[in-house]
Amino acid sequence: LVLHQCLSYTRHALHGQTRYKSTTVFSGIQPTGVAHLGNYLGALRAWGQLSASPPQQFDHTIFSIVDLHALTAPPAPDKLREYKRISAALIIASGVDPEKCILYVQSDVSGHAELCWILSCFSDFGHLNRMTQWKSKMNLNSNSSVTDEAVENLRLGLFAYPVLQAADVLLYKATHVPVGEDQIQHLELTRHIGKRFNSSYKTKVFPLPEVLLTRTPRLMSLRDPAKKMSKSDPAEQSRIMINDSPELIRVKIKRAITDGNSSVSYDPSTRPGVANLIDMVAGLQNRTPEEVAGDVKGFSGHAELKDFVADVVTRELQPVREKFERLCRDPEYLDRVLCRGAERAGVIAQATLKEVKTTVGIY
Numbered sequence: 001l002v003l004h005q006c007l008s009y010t011r012h013a014l015h016g017q018t019r020y021k022s023t024t025v026f027s028g029i030q031p032t033g034v035a036h037l038g039n040y041l042g043a044l045r046a047w048g049q050l051s052a053s054p055p056q057q058f059d060h061t062i063f064s065i066v067d068l069h070a071l072t073a074p075p076a077p078d079k080l081r082e083y084k085r086i087s088a089a090l091i092i093a094s095g096v097d098p099e100k101c102i103l104y105v106q107s108d109v110s111g112h113a114e115l116c117w118i119l120s121c122f123s124d125f126g127h128l129n130r131m132t133q134w135k136s137k138m139n140l141n142s143n144s145s146v147t148d149e150a151v152e153n154l155r156l157g158l159f160a161y162p163v164l165q166a167a168d169v170l171l172y173k174a175t176h177v178p179v180g181e182d183q184i185q186h187l188e189l190t191r192h193i194g195k196r197f198n199s200s201y202k203t204k205v206f207p208l209p210e211v212l213l214t215r216t217p218r219l220m221s222l223r224d225p226a227k228k229m230s231k232s233d234p235a236e237q238s239r240i241m242i243n244d245s246p247e248l249i250r251v252k253i254k255r256a257i258t259d260g261n262s263s264v265s266y267d268p269s270t271r272p273g274v275a276n277l278i279d280m281v282a283g284l285q286n287r288t289p290e291e292v293a294g295d296v297k298g299f300s301g302h303a304e305l306k307d308f309v310a311d312v313v314t315r316e317l318q319p320v321r322e323k324f325e326r327l328c329r330d331p332e333y334l335d336r337v338l339c340r341g342a343e344r345a346g347v348i349a350q351a352t353l354k355e356v357k358t359t360v361g362i363y
């Protein structure tokens with residue numbers, strides 16, 4: 001399988017590349033609010049490209065609004081209901097064509113929770129204990145040993161989050177998973193669980209999926225370039241939201257943390273703040289950071305760079321924001337798309353579950 005040139009994804013080989021009989025793209029986003037520029041550049045925009053890719057590229061493309069995952073940090077019930085529609089609007093506004101793919105809400109397909117339980121019987125504590133995401137969500141250092149107090153407060157749902165994620169992917173026998181870099185560790189676990197299931201029953205029920213990464217797999221926070229841009233960061237100035245006004249975008253970029261060196265150069269290890277701004281432009285313009293750095297190296301200082309970055313971000317996000325706002329005014333359309341998506345996803349999910357249940361002896 002050769003990815004079409006127009007796609008901005010590259011394959012991240014977890015364990016070498018695999019040949020698949022048929023190919024399915026699956027990915028998800030939590031309905032935890034409006035998406036930020038990291039979600040857009042790391043996932044959503046390329047979902048649009050994948051769903052529009054010629055049919056010979058992938059046999060199926062499936063995108064899910066993963067509300068069960070969102071319960072690990074439960075939003076207010078009304079907010080969760082609202083965010084599901086907002087997420088659908090965001091995904092479509094980012095270029096996903098619901099006629100060419102399956103777009104649905106995770107909890108509308110009961111197979112996710114069911115497969116999650118079966119797979120949890122093939123998942124070991126040791127592996128889950130090494131996942132860095134639950135540690136960072138609890139503000140724990142990923143390398144340090146976890147205190148008893150932290151474990152006392154650790155909710156099972158947050159700890160088992162990657163098992164539900166494995167169920168999401170394996171339920172559709174996905175072969176390619178377009179996600180940001182923060183999800184690579186979870187995808188490695190998905191492969192591990194799938195492999196363990198297959199080898200336990202000497203079967204090939206689950207293909208082992210590969211990660212697809214964009215050119216911008218990890219956009220960093222504007223307030224702390226050592227952390228990834230995140231929806232759940234309490235600092236609102238740390239992220240650019242898809243629906244931010246041009247004025248707000250400019251303010252946030254102006255306040256972005258850079259460094260004391262007034263020149264403009266691209267070096268993510270020593271100058272992460274400046275590099276993050278250049279990465280943003282490179283991602284949005286589908287160019288390499290080095291190309292963008294070449295264009296901006298003559299700038300007089302960070303103020304000129306930030307003005308330039310704000311112009312690019314505003315220009316590139318404008319059509320997305322406008323489409324998003326239009327879609328939000330049409331909740332009936334969004335509900336129709338999600339309802340149809342759940343029906344189609346449910347058919348595939350039931351077929352996999354039947355195979356899994358037969359394999360383990362439930363049927």
Ligand code: ATP
Nearest residue numbers: 030038039042043179180217218219229230231232
């Ligand atoms: P939260 O902070 O609430 O956990 P999030 O911002 O990490 O949310 P998710 O819904 O977990 O967003 O992720 C949706 C997709 O966006 C995933 O594929 C994830 O890898 C990607 N993504 C999230 N943050 C970034 C980022 N900073 N840069 C690139 N991709 C990202």
